[in-house]
Amino acid sequence: DIQMTQSPSSLSASVGDRVTITCRASQSISTDLNWYQQRPGKAPKLLIYAASSLQSGVPSRFSGSGSGTDFTLTISSLQPEDFATYYCQQSYSTLTWTFGQGTKVVIK
């Protein structure tokens, strides 16, 4: 099974900060990597698919990059509504997919 490891597990940041979250796969997954945002008590929401494609309606301050085993989600200027937990997810292995453990972004 492909394991996904996110870092850090949590981070504290201020409004306006640039935030970077990293996701590492246990083997190469090309660009089959997606990012989701989950606010407390809510369902996850797609932010980025295929490593770097921004989902329609998602603010442009969110961006994704990477290929192979190392991927990054960047929030260029953190907004109050961005305080949430972020998950990466690989869709490389044939229809048996896995998530990272999540990164919680909290207010400093």
Place this chain on the structure above:
Amino acid sequence: EVQLVESGGGLVQPGGSLRLSCEASGFTFSNYWMSWVRQAPGKGLEWVANIKHDGSEKYYVDSMKGRFTISRDNAKNSLFLQMISLGAEDTAVYYCARVQSSAFHNWFDPWGQGTLVTVSS
């Protein structure tokens, strides 16, 4: 509007069974792979199962094979998850999600609001 609405969650005793449902609307349900994803209280997301458009292919996370069965009824725009031999470790919010695909990439979008399953005596 594309919408997924889960139901069927609740309190079940250890060793019991439960059947979850997910009703889809706003899109042609029979054109999409569908999935179940769960989240234990305070924990991360765990993919559970996928099912092909016509139900002919099904995939499960290893730890749930033999206990969970995913199925669908395209005539009723509905997805199901039959769960047996439930244990405390199955306590979670269960989400259904549509699998969106493009150029050999796949992702979950949208997600339902989730239904809570609590396994306890």
